[in-house]
Amino acid sequence: MSSEVLSDPPLHPFRATLAGVCAIGIALGTSRYAYTPLIPALIRDGWVSVPEAGFLGGSNCMGYLASCLLAIALPRYLSIRFVIRLSLAIALVGGLMSAFDFGFCWLVVARFVAGLSAAPLLVLTPSVLNSQIGDRWKKLCSGLSFAGNGLFIVLISLTLPFFLEFDVQVSWFYEAAVTAVACVLVWPLSSHASGKPLVRSEVLNHHNRGQRKVLLGLILAYGLGAVAVQPPTLFLTDYLHRDIGLRVSEASQIFSILGLGTALGAGCSGLLAGLIGSRFTLLLIYVSGVISLLLVLLTSKVWVLALSAGLAGVFLMGLVAMTSQRTMEAVRHAQHPKVWGNMTFAFALGLTVGSNGMSALLQYGQTYLDLFRIGFLIACSGLALTLFLSCRTLPSDQQTT
Numbered sequence: 044m045s046s047e048v049l050s051d052p053p054l055h056p057f058r059a060t061l062a063g064v065c066a067i068g069i070a071l072g073t074s075r076y077a078y079t080p081l082i083p084a085l086i087r088d089g090w091v092s093v094p095e096a097g098f099l100g101g102s103n104c105m106g107y108l109a110s111c112l113l114a115i116a117l118p119r120y121l122s123i124r125f126v127i128r129l130s131l132a133i134a135l136v137g138g139l140m141s142a143f144d145f146g147f148c149w150l151v152v153a154r155f156v157a158g159l160s161a162a163p164l165l166v167l168t169p170s171v172l173n174s175q176i177g178d179r180w181k182k183l184c185s186g187l188s189f190a191g192n193g194l195f196i197v198l199i200s201l202t203l204p205f206f207l208e209f210d211v212q213v214s215w216f217y218e219a220a221v222t223a224v225a226c227v228l229v230w231p232l233s234s235h236a237s238g239k240p241l242v243r244s245e246v247l248n249h250h251n252r253g254q255r256k257v258l259l260g261l262i263l264a265y266g267l268g269a270v271a272v273q274p275p276t277l278f279l280t281d282y283l284h285r286d287i288g289l290r291v292s293e294a295s296q297i298f299s300i301l302g303l304g305t306a307l308g309a310g311c312s313g314l315l316a317g318l319i320g321s322r323f324t325l326l327l328i329y330v331s332g333v334i335s336l337l338l339v340l341l342t343s344k345v346w347v348l349a350l351s352a353g354l355a356g357v358f359l360m361g362l363v364a365m366t367s368q369r370t371m372e373a374v375r376h377a378q379h380p381k382v383w384g385n386m387t388f389a390f391a392l393g394l395t396v397g398s399n400g401m402s403a404l405l406q407y408g409q410t411y412l413d414l415f416r417i418g419f420l421i422a423c424s425g426l427a428l429t430l431f432l433s434c435r436t437l438p439s440d441q442q443t444t
Contacts, residue, residue, distance in 0.1 A: 056175075056176050058231065059175040059232060060172070060176075061228055062228055062229045062230075062231060063169070063172040063191065063232065064190065064191035064194060065191060065226075065229045066127075066191070066225075066229045067164070067165065067168060067188050067189055067190075067191035067192055068191035068192060068195035068225055069131065069134050069160065069164060069195075069225050069229070070130075070134075070160065070161040070165045070192075071161060071165065071192035072191065072192050072195025073134065073138060073225065074103075074134045074137060074138070074157045074160050074161055074222070075107065075157070075158065075161055076192070076196055076276055077196060077203075077218055078099070078100060078103060078154070078157075079100075079277055079278075080199060080200050080203050080280050080294070080295040080298050081203070081207075081211065081214060081215070082096045082277075082281045083280055083281050083285070083291045084291055085211055086281065086285075087291070088210070090144050090211060091150065093281070093405055094403070094405045094406035095147055096281065096402075097277065097278065097398060097402025097405055098399065099150055099154045100273075100398045100402070101395060101398035101399035101402055102151045102152075102154040102155045102158070103154040103157060103158040103398075104158065104394040104395040104397075104398045105155055105158065105395050105399075106137075106154065106156060106158020106161070107158040107161045107394060107395075108158075108391040108392060108394070109159060110130075110158060110161050110162035110391075111162045111387050111388045112388070113159065113162065113163055114166040114167070114384070114387075117129075118167065118240055119240055121240060122237060122238045122239055123171065123236040123239075123240070124233055124236040124237065124238050126167060127168070127229075127232075127233040127236055128233050129163075130161075130163040130164045131160070131164070131226045131229060131233070132226075133156060133157075133159050134160035134164075134226070135219065135222050135223055136156060137153055137154070137155075137156035137158070138157060138215070138218055138219035138222045139216075139219050140153035140156060141153040141154060141157065141215050141218075141219075142212055142215030142216050142219060143212075162387065166384075166387075168188065171232055171233070171235065171236045172188055174235065175232070189309040189310075189360065190305075190306040190309050190310060192302075192306070192309075192360060193302045193303055193304065193305035193308075193309070193356060195221075195302070196298070196301065196302025196305065196356075197299045197302040197303055198221070199218060199221065199299075200295045200296065200298045200299030200302055201295075201296065201299050202217075203218075204291065204292030204295050207291055207295075256432055257369070257373045258373055258374070258382065260428050260431070260432025261366055261369055261370060261373070261386065261432075262385065262386055263428050264329070264425040264426075264428040264432070265362070265366050265386055265393070266389040266390060266393035267393065267422070267424055267428065268332065268358070268362045268390075268393070269390045269391070269392070269393025269394045269397060270393045270394075270397035270418070270421050271332060271336065271397075271418045271419075271421040271422035271425060272332065272355065272362075272397075272418070273397035273398050273401055274401070274414045274415045274417075275301060275335060275339075275351070275415075275418075276301070276359065277398055277401075278411050279294075279297070279355075280294040280295060280298050281411070282339075282411040282415075283297055283348065285411075286343075286410075286412070287345070287348070289345070297345070297348060297349050297352050298352060300349050300356070301352040301353065301355050301356040301359075302356060303353060303356065304353035304354060304355060304356020304357045304359075304360075305357070305360040306356075307353075308328070308356055308357035308358065308359065308360035308361035308364070309360040309364050311361070312328060312357075312364045312365050315327070316365065321365055321368045321372060324361075324365050325366065325369055325429055326426070328358060328361035328362050329358070329425060329426040331354045331357050331358045331361065332355065332358030332362070332422045332425075333419065333423055333426055334351075335351045335352075335355040335357075336355075336415055336418045336419040336422055337419055338350060338354070339412070339415045340412065340416060340419060363390075366386060367386075370383055370386055371383075401417070404417075
């Protein structure tokens with residue numbers, strides 16, 4: 044970020060952290076995963092069919108994919124402050140557009156617009172947050188901000204059933220209202236962001252053979268993880284409602300456990316990495332994803348499915364946190380933003396391929412359990428790649444274990 048001197052005094056750590064939680068909560072919560080608890084009601088009220096509900100999730104992932112490119116390009120030409128505020132506005136517009144049933148094509152555009160807000164907030168918020176917080180609190184506050192995704196999923200999942208009793212449109216407006224309140228809380232942090240574009244730096248991209256193998260394994264496994272996580276994050280609530288027979292409110296409550304898992308996954312993976320290193324922590328994270336998908340295939344007991352949802356949340360955010368950490372250890376610190384940008388794009392591509400591909404399978408007669416089987420096999424493949432490629436020893440591993 045630019046070294047521009049800020050005239051305003053830094054935010055209080057609590058206010059800065061709250062803003063960070065809300066920014067990540069908008070990026071990954073209300074703009075993306077908070078859509079899943081609405082799926083049973085959207086189908087029930089005739090807004091979409093079962094495959095169309097999946098394609099809306101795919102459209103949202105496509106918006107996220109496009110936002111990854113925006114997160115790389117826009118800060119080079121526009122101020123960080125403007126990009127953050129633009130993303131907040133796009134998130135609110137996308138949420139409000141989703142509240143009107145003007146047909147499937149309209150909803151596809153609405154979910155795409157909502158997805159556009161995600162990556163810039165996800166990429167730019169941590170650096171702005173760190174500029175406001177002393178060294179003593181940076182790690183704690185950064186970890187808490189990434190828990191915003193899970194906290195927002197929990198909030199939406201537990202409160203949304205009350206609004207679903209009225210009408211699905213009212214529920215969309217409720218999610219838009221949550222986004223609006225979060226935008227207000229993020230605004231003071233955006234005011235402390237740089238008023239200038241990012242400073243460009245020339246970085247050498249020479250990686251040795253060991254680094255290249257680690258990065259190859261990471262990027263492939265990260266993309267596979269994005270595909271594997273689609274069944275629980277996109278189709279779980281409708282599976283619980285339609286196939287298991289739970290009420291919409293009960294399915295939403297179980298999905299809140301997934302949100303709790305994401306909050307725990309981001310923080311606990313960091314603590315675990317400090318004890319056993321990022322290599323083995325990343326393996327354990329992938330094991331949690333494999334177990335999560337396997338549990339759904341083994342039984343339909345509700346408490347087991349709730350456990351599966353929690354493990355899926357741990358897998359989702361733990362995978363993000365540990366892949367970033369492992370990437371940091373594989374390359375120079377100055378190279379991390381560019382390499383991590385490529386990793387993020389691969390993840391978004393995996394989300395898009397997974398959601399649209401699985402939605403197409405539903406359209407051609409496959410069941411939700413079939414999708415969980417596919418996710419399980421892909422997760423096993425990602426685990427194997429993580430084991431044999433991305434977990435090769437690096438010099439930094441001597442310092443992280």
